[in-house]
Amino acid sequence: MQFANRIKQLKPYLFVGISRTIAAKRAQGIDVISFGIGDPDIPTPPHILEALKAGAGKPANHRYPESEGLPEFRKAVTDWYQHRFGVSLDPATQAINLIGAKEGIGHVALCFLDPGDLALVPDPAYPVYGVGTMFAGGDVYPLPLNEENGFLPDLDSIPEDVARKAKVLWINYPNNPTGATATPAFFKKVVAFAKAYEVAILHDACYTEVTYDGYKGVSFLQTPGALDVGMEFHSLSKTYNMTGWRMGAAVGNADMVNALMRVKSNLDSGAPQAIQEMAIEALATPEAWIKQNNAVYQRRRDKVIKALRGIGLAPNEPKAGLYIWVRVPRGYTSASFAQLLLDQRDIVVTPGSGYGEHGEGFVRLSLTIADERLEIGLKRLEGWTIPPPPRTQR
Ligand SMILES: Cc1ncc(COP(=O)(O)O)c(C=O)c1O
Incomplete structure (x- = not known):
């Protein structure tokens, strides 16, 4: 059987790999908190x-x-x-x-x-x-x-x-x-x-x-x-x-x-x-419903930003969308910092490099995570000191 070149060129969809990583950790009994995919946790009204x-x-x-x-x-x-x-x-x-x-x-x-x-x-x-x-x-x-x-x-x-x-x-x-x-x-x-x-x-x-x-x-x-x-x-x-x-x-x-x-x-x-x-x-949904739905994300946005600032990062404060885009600490790559968060804090974020070469040096955190899970995730960052990057990087 011979597949078309387009199939050979196709990298696995970004979140397929992330879902596998989460599943592997969970199979080891680790309660991973995922700030990965942008998929609203709140049910359809x-x-x-x-x-x-x-x-x-x-x-x-x-x-x-x-x-x-x-x-x-x-x-x-x-x-x-x-x-x-x-x-x-x-x-x-x-x-x-x-x-x-x-x-x-x-x-x-x-x-x-x-x-x-x-x-x-x-x-x-x-x-x-x-x-x-x-x-x-x-x-x-x-x-x-x-x-x-x-x-x-x-x-x-x-x-x-x-x-x-x-x-x-x-x-x-x-x-x-x-x-x-x-x-x-x-x-x-x-x-x-x-x-x-x-x-x-x-x-x-x-x-x-x-x-x-x-x-x-x-x-x-x-x-x-x-x-x-x-x-x-x-x-x-x-x-x-x-x-x-x-x-x-x-x-x-x-x-x-x-x-x-x-x-x-x-x-x-x-x-x-x-x-x-x-x-x-x-x-035809009333504006008021949309406002209260967005208010949930805005509260989460503020908490995530506070927690990231608390560990010395400088996230962008978005006026819209479901994501926090933040530069990784000096000496880390998108992938190595995402891996560090997974290894040391059991937290999943998306490496910015997954969105293109110019996304390198950033990670993305999604706000579509239930409040109680978000709180657990952010608690894991509290008081965490980011270790110096391994010498081999960058
Ligand atoms: C920028 C952007 N466009 C399109 C989509 C897909 O939207 P839909 O669920 O309607 O296919 C997404 C989903 O994450 C997105 O982030």
């Missing part, structure tokens, strides 16, 4: 689950869905965009359903990239942008996200020939893993870049609703001209604690949305309709 129960009983929902999603779902998404961001979209042509944002993010490269084409991809980044590029036969040109630049890519530093060759630019704000947020001025620059070089903009906006300290997430589509050049990926996973239900949407430029719909209609038959009905209910 009852009003959304009720919609699933009602939807499950409808025979129409037992049949194939449409790939693009129920018209009612698409309308719920565009109504939400209007209400939330003041962006007017046509539900028939500018919104489609995704089986979780990850599915659309993975497939969209097939709409824009032929073998040898170039995708501009931030580094560090959610790994699926690069993997989707590779699946389409494209090449990644990494755009470093540096702390000095507020973890925004420096579009001016992209060489002219690279910008001319590029077909797509990925951006993601609020950002995973750095926790950075984008400014309207940055989005304006992105639109100008897209127009100057005929580059399609793919904005992953999964965390716009998970925000702290009164910050309000922004949509790229609010930027003048954005609808000429871009589309945005949304997820219900994080905002409504729905990772298990796999529900997302792609919205924006009608030609781009249509291209993704054509790819999807050849690969999947849409998300289960009863789950789309959950999503319709979710999108």
Whole structure:
């Protein structure tokens, strides 16, 4: 049997390795506390689950869905965009359903990239942008996200020939893993870049609703001209604690949305309709519920930051997203510091290097950990002195 090169090139998905490490420790009887994956621990709220129960009983929902999603779902998404961001979209042509944002993010490269084409991809980044590029036969040109630049890519530093060759630019704000947020001025620059070089903009906006300290997430589509050049990926996973239900949407430029719909209609038959009905209910969730859900993460954020400062680290304090991104102590690498935490404190964090070369020197801690587990984890850091790094490192 001979497998395709793309399978040989494919590294195991970041969290597969981390899950194995946790399982191995737990098999030894060690109670590992994981600040690894960003998967909300809080259950899906009852009003959304009720919609699933009602939807499950409808025979129409037992049949194939449409790939693009129920018209009612698409309308719920565009109504939400209007209400939330003041962006007017046509539900028939500018919104489609995704089986979780990850599915659309993975497939969209097939709409824009032929073998040898170039995708501009931030580094560090959610790994699926690069993997989707590779699946389409494209090449990644990494755009470093540096702390000095507020973890925004420096579009001016992209060489002219690279910008001319590029077909797509990925951006993601609020950002995973750095926790950075984008400014309207940055989005304006992105639109100008897209127009100057005929580059399609793919904005992953999964965390716009998970925000702290009164910050309000922004949509790229609010930027003048954005609808000429871009589309945005949304997820219900994080905002409504729905990772298990796999529900997302792609919205924006009608030609781009249509291209993704054509790819999807050849690969999947849409998300289960009863789950789309959950999503319709979710999108109508009162603001107050979202605020109290975010307040849980904000409390955890503050505790994690305090504990990290207590051991001499200087974490970034994110205004949005589910992650704390923190530089490792001098002399350690992302991997060696993550290993130290596992060996000495039985704590799992994600090495920043797993998100790209420029993630080296950082680790990421997720806030999606039940409060009592979080307290145990943070207690393990209290009074801990980070040992000097072994001489062989760096
Ligand atoms: C930046 C980013 N985009 C997309 C996703 C996936 O979202 P979904 O659960 O809708 O597939 C994640 C999940 O962690 C993410 O961090």
